[in-house]
Amino acid sequence: MKIICIGRNYLAHIKELNNDLPEEPVFFMKPESALLPRRHPFYIPEFTRDLHYEGELVLRVSKLGKHISENFALNYIDAIAFGIDFTARDLQNKCKAKGLPWEIAKSWDFSAPVGTFIPISEFPDLSNIHFRLLKNGQIVQEGHSGRMIFPIPKLISYISRFITLKQGDYIFTGTPEGVGPVVSGDLLEGFIEDKKCFQLKIM
Numbered sequence: 646m647k648i649i650c651i652g653r654n655y656l657a658h659i660k661e662l663n664n665d666l667p668e669e670p671v672f673f674m675k676p677e678s679a680l681l682p683r684r685h686p687f688y689i690p691e692f693t694r695d696l697h698y699e700g701e702l703v704l705r706v707s708k709l710g711k712h713i714s715e716n717f718a719l720n721y722i723d724a725i726a727f728g729i730d731f732t733a734r735d736l737q738n739k740c741k742a743k744g745l746p747w748e749i750a751k752s753w754d755f756s757a758p759v760g761t762f763i764p765i766s767e768f769p770d771l772s773n774i775h776f777r778l779l780k781n782g783q784i785v786q787e788g789h790s791g792r793m794i795f796p797i798p799k800l801i802s803y804i805s806r807f808i809t810l811k812q813g814d815y816i817f818t819g820t821p822e823g824v825g826p827v828v829s830g831d832l833l834e835g836f837i838e839d840k841k842c843f844q845l846k847i848m
């Protein structure tokens with residue numbers, strides 16, 4: 646199982662990090678060990694002083710696919726969840742400055758907690774999904790899938806040109822604006838539409 650993460654998929658988030666607008670989707674990967682097992686505590690890793698949340702919609706791949714066309718892309722996912730692409734922003738900024746890969750900032754153990762999956766059959770239109778992240782009860786991120794620069798079918802199609810998608814893979818679809826730090830004691834709660842489907846206490 647693998648986790649593919651899209652970067653720079655919302656304009657306002659690109660601006661808040663002073664990044665360039667991509668011409669094609671940008672993606673990177675996290676290994677299976679980035680998943681946080683259920684009821685496993687989440688501790689801030691010792692190697693960062695600036696751990697950021699990035700709340701994102703997460704797609705679950707339902708079958709094997711390669712060179713998937715956009716027209717049929719939605720046949721290759723079966724559920725959607727709220728997840729956090731945790732990022733050691735201090736390490737990422739060092740990597741970006743040197744033009745180095747991001748893995749030490751993004752792909753460490755437990756960096757990809759994902760909440761409960763909801764079947765996509767519950768969503769009449771995948772380009773019309775609201776989601777939000779609350780930190781300690783305050784809304785810090787509000788996203789809408791219709792504001793993605795590259796919509797879900799394009800992401801699936803594009804990734805599958807390079808990498809075979811397999812049943813059980815996850816695709817993080819990018820974060821909207823409002824990313825920020827967490828400290829020990831914070832409580833994160835994720836919602837898709839009005840359904841709370843993610844909760845994490847930062848230890």
Ligand code: MG
Pocket residue numbers: 650651652699701730817819820
């Ligand atoms: Mg992200």
